[in-house]
Amino acid sequence: MSAQEKKTKAPKQKVNWKVYIKRYWQLYALLLLPMVYLLIFKYIPMKYILIAFKKYSIVKPINEMPWAANHGMQYFIQAFSNNDFKNALRNTVVLNLLDLVIGFPIPIIFALILNELPFKRFKKTVQTIAYMPHFLSWVIIYGLAIQLFTPTNGLINMFIERMGGEAIHFLDDPVKWVGTYIFLGVWQSFGWNSIVYLAAIAGISPELYEAASVDGANRFEKMWHITLPGIRGTIVTLLVMALGNILGSGFDRPFALQNNLVMRYAEVISTFVYKHGIKGLQFSLTTAVGLFQSVVGVFFLLFANWLARKLGERGIW
Amino acid sequence: MAKEVKIDKRKEKDGADEISRTIKSKATKRVDMVFAIVCVFISAICLIPMINLLARSLSATDFLVKHEVYLIPKGFNFDAYSSVLSDVKYIRAFVWTAFLTLICTLLSLTMTTLCAYPLIFEKLKGRGIFNIIITITMFFNAGTIPNYLLMKELNLLDNPLVLIIPSCLSVYNMIIMRSFFYGIPDSLRESAEIDGASFFKILLSIYIPLSKPVLATLALFYAVGRWNGYSDALMYMKNKDFYPLQLLLYNILNNINSVEVATQEGFSTPGLADSLKAAIVMFSTIPILCIYPFLQKYFIHGVTLGAVKE
Numbered sequence: 001m002s003a004q005e006k007k008t009k010a011p012k013q014k015v016n017w018k019v020y021i022k023r024y025w026q027l028y029a030l031l032l033l034p035m036v037y038l039l040i041f042k043y044i045p046m047k048y049i050l051i052a053f054k055k056y057s058i059v060k061p062i063n064e065m066p067w068a069a070n071h072g073m074q075y076f077i078q079a080f081s082n083n084d085f086k087n088a089l090r091n092t093v094v095l096n097l098l099d100l101v102i103g104f105p106i107p108i109i110f111a112l113i114l115n116e117l118p119f120k121r122f123k124k125t126v127q128t129i130a131y132m133p134h135f136l137s138w139v140i141i142y143g144l145a146i147q148l149f150t151p152t153n154g155l156i157n158m159f160i161e162r163m164g165g166e167a168i169h170f171l172d173d174p175v176k177w178v179g180t181y182i183f184l185g186v187w188q189s190f191g192w193n194s195i196v197y198l199a200a201i202a203g204i205s206p207e208l209y210e211a212a213s214v215d216g217a218n219r220f221e222k223m224w225h226i227t228l229p230g231i232r233g234t235i236v237t238l239l240v241m242a243l244g245n246i247l248g249s250g251f252d253r254p255f256a257l258q259n260n261l262v263m264r265y266a267e268v269i270s271t272f273v274y275k276h277g278i279k280g281l282q283f284s285l286t287t288a289v290g291l292f293q294s295v296v297g298v299f300f301l302l303f304a305n306w307l308a309r310k311l312g313e314r315g316i317w
Numbered sequence: 318m319a320k321e322v323k324i325d326k327r328k329e330k331d332g333a334d335e336i337s338r339t340i341k342s343k344a345t346k347r348v349d350m351v352f353a354i355v356c357v358f359i360s361a362i363c364l365i366p367m368i369n370l371l372a373r374s375l376s377a378t379d380f381l382v383k384h385e386v387y388l389i390p391k392g393f394n395f396d397a398y399s400s401v402l403s404d405v406k407y408i409r410a411f412v413w414t415a416f417l418t419l420i421c422t423l424l425s426l427t428m429t430t431l432c433a434y435p436l437i438f439e440k441l442k443g444r445g446i447f448n449i450i451i452t453i454t455m456f457f458n459a460g461t462i463p464n465y466l467l468m469k470e471l472n473l474l475d476n477p478l479v480l481i482i483p484s485c486l487s488v489y490n491m492i493i494m495r496s497f498f499y500g501i502p503d504s505l506r507e508s509a510e511i512d513g514a515s516f517f518k519i520l521l522s523i524y525i526p527l528s529k530p531v532l533a534t535l536a537l538f539y540a541v542g543r544w545n546g547y548s549d550a551l552m553y554m555k556n557k558d559f560y561p562l563q564l565l566l567y568n569i570l571n572n573i574n575s576v577e578v579a580t581q582e583g584f585s586t587p588g589l590a591d592s593l594k595a596a597i598v599m600f601s602t603i604p605i606l607c608i609y610p611f612l613q614k615y616f617i618h619g620v621t622l623g624a625v626k627e
Contacts, residue, residue, distance in 0.1 A: 020442070026516040027435035031447065034432035034486055041467070041483050042454040048463035110359065113352050122353065128610050129360040132367075135605045137545030139563045143570050143598035144366040147373060153591070155369045158384045187362070192620075199621040219348065251461075251548045256567065270461065277462045278552050290460025298456055 052076070052288035068284065075288035085289060088272035091265055095181065095254075096246045103186045104242060108235065110190055111197035112223055130191025138256035141184055145171065145257065149180060177262040185253065196238065197231055204230035236313040244301030247293055269293050374398065374595035381591045397596035407565070407597065414544060414562040415604070421481055421543040422536050428486040429535060433494040434520050455488050461552070468553050479553045480561065484542070490535050496622040497531040498524060534619030537612050541605055562601050569597060 047062060053072035054065040068074035079085045110130070117123045133141070148155045149170035157167040170180045208226050217225065249268040258266035269289060277286030368388050373381060377392025385391055401407055435441055436448065464483075473479040501524065509519050525532070547563040554560065560568075609616075 015442075024438075024441065024516070027438060027441055030431045030517070030520075031435045034428055034491075035447070035450065037428065037486050038450060038454060040471075041464075042459070045459035045463035045467045048466045049459055051462070051466070113355055116349070116352050117356065118349055119353065122356070124613075126356045126360050128613060129363050131609065131613070132363055132606065135541055135545075135609050136602055137547070137563050139547060139567045139570065140545075140598055140602045143566065143594065144370060146570065147370055147595065148366055153384060155365075155387060158387070161384075191363070195617050195620045199617070219345065252546070255548070255551075273461045274552065278465055283462050283466070287460060287462040290462055294457055294460055301456065 049287060049291055051284050052291045054284065056283040056287075075284045076292065078285055079289050079292070082285075084267070084276075085269075085272060087264070088267045088269050092247060092249045092268040094265075095178070095268065096249070098178070098182050099185055100242050100246070102182055103189065104239065106186055106190045107193035108197055108231075111194040111201060111231075112227060114194065114198060115201050115227065116219065116223075127191070130194070132191070133188045134192035136188065138188075138252040141188060142256040145180065145184060171259065172261040174262045174265040177257075178265050181254075181257055181266070184257065193238075196234060200231040200234040201227055233313055236308050236311060240301075240304040240308045243304040243307075244297065246300055247297050370595050370599055374592055374599050376592055378592065397592040398600070400593060401596045401600055409558075410560060410562045410565045411600070413559065417480055417561060418540050418543045421485065422539045424481065424485045425487070425490075425539040426532060426536055429491050429494050430520070430525070432486060432491045433498055434524060435516075436495055437498045438516075451488055451491070465552060474553055475555050477554075477559045480543075480549060480559070484546070484549065487539070487542075490538055493619055493622045494528070494531055494535060497528060501527055530615045530618060531622070533612055533615045537609065537616055538619070541609075544605055566597060566601050570594065 050062050051065070052075055053068055054062065055068050057065050070077055114123055114126065117126075136144075146154070149157070151157050151167035151169055152161070154170070156170070161167055168176065170176050204227065208230075209222055212222050212226055247269070249270040251270040251274065254266060254268045255271050255274070258271065273286045273290055276282045280286075365388065372386050372388055372390045374397050375390035375393055375395070376386045377394055377396075380386050380391035432451075436444060438444070441447075468474050468479055468483070473482070505523055506519050509523060514522070543561075545563060547561060547567060550559070550561050550564045551567075554564075
């Protein structure tokens with residue numbers, strides 16, 4: 001609503017509530033269920049955040065639990081002196097950064113290539129195939145990874161050994177596991193992530209390309225000077241979201257792909273919280289860790305959005 | 318003479334144009350071919366793991382043990398599939414997950430519509446507050462443990478409902494639907510309002526029939542999410558009878574409780590275990606692989622709607 005509209009509407013703000021409710025009650029009735037859902041499943045859990053500052057007790061309600069030592073900060077101090085947590089924090093950041101550096105440009109390049117393909121049916125087939133991995137669960141991708149990457153028995157290693165090479169331990173050597181993890185992430189998402197870029201490319205005015213052709217630009221020049229600037233806004237927005245999520249970690253992917261031999265590099269915050277919290281029952285410690293992750297995540301997002309605006313783009317809100 | 322020369326010249330010019338055009342198109346064609354080859358290569362990378370899996374699931378044990386199965390099945394047979402299909406635990410999980418997916422999808426679509434529809438009315442008082450309530454949940458999540466403690470308080474732990482209710486509304490999907498609703502011309506609903514139709518009737522008779530593409534997209538998203546999800550069951554369910562397929566599969570792949578999970582003796586012989594695992598993985602993913610290509614044009618639109626902000 002523009003400022004002008006507001007001004008013209010403001011004087012007529014006298015609402016006849018009886019008439020209004022009679023007309024609009026249905027909309028509130030429709031909203032009731034979703035709002036109750038959000039309240040119960042998204043807002044009530046927030047009260048348990050207090051546990052991060054209290055000594056958890058299974059028998060007492062939250063407000064009767066005693067405050068933790070060090071002005072309630074005991075569990076944060078404990079977390080940051082815990083080597084497992086520091087490890088998980090480092091792994092989360094490193095894996096996310098690698099995902100960003102390697103995984104972010106690939107969908108853009110893929111979209112650019114697809115956009116240049118003149119064969120329509122072929123293009124559609126390639127798209128369908130490239131979207132497929134997105135629909136596989138991480139457990140299934142883990143199953144595929146076993147069949148591909150295990151030494152002696154995996155497809156890749158069978159091939160390497162047949163060629164006279166030595167099997168590569170993709171899944172149980174920590175450094176190589178990181179490579180596998182990143183590869184599988186890109187494999188799963190590049191096609192899906194290219195959809196947004198393809199849509200953005202489709203929105204670029206064809207006149208720009210025609211004008212460039214008249215000026216004698218070749219297709220790579222057109223890509224560089226028209227297509228890429230044309231999707232700049234989309235790229236920045238998605239980059240902002242990815243940067244804002246640098247401390248976030250999904251659970252399904254790392255949990256499905258990790259194994260005991262590579263835990264040094266594979267443990268991330270979400271799996272740390274699961275193992276020490278739900279399995280290990282250290283509720284206060286892991287709630288503190290989760291709160292740290294959420295709060296820092298919000299700050300990262302705010303910062304990234306600020307940065308996007310600084311760059312002259314719209315950001316995400 | 319002069320005329321002839323002119324004609325000649327024109328011919329020459331045309332010829333030159335033609336030549337330059339063919340040269341150009343040859344170059345572009347070559348680049349096109351390079352791009353096409355790159356795309357074939359990318360498609361191969363996407364498909365090879367699946368083809369390899371399929372080959373293993375259809376191969377005879379001997380060849381698998383000798384590491385001779387690459388992309389084509391050797392000693393073609395359906396033994397692995399028939400032992401998977403005769404495993405009651407597995408079929409049970411399959412049917413249970415299919416049922417869960419159906420219920421979750423229907424419930425989630427209903428909830429999403431209920432949430433998205435009222436919010437498109439600018440005259441709705443408190444719309445701003447509702448939007449804030451919704452937006453906050455996108456940026457701030459209480460965290461794994463608070464959610465777990467909530468389930469505990471609601472007595473949902475070990476209750477099959479925990480796989481349905483907590484995930485029955487995705488705010489992201491709601492925004493996609495709302496964007497779609499915004500795209501439906503206001504005049505349609507305004508004329509219905511003038512005719513005295515209630516808001517509920519407008520939803521049922523105008524918005525839902527016009528929203529089939531977005532409903533199909535979100536149904537796919539919700540169904541895939543439920544079919545593929547395992548973390549909620551991992552965290553909240555102890556009762557193995559209610560394990561969804563993916564969690565069962567996770568345990569099979571990691572040989573957790575393999576005695577209990579797989580009733581066949583097959584799991585002790587390496588080759589058969591290999592083809593059995595391949596068959597199980599294949600089977601757990603086939604329903605989705607059969608559906609998504611048909612919804613492609615819808616979900617592309619859906620993803621794009623989600624990326625567009627107001």
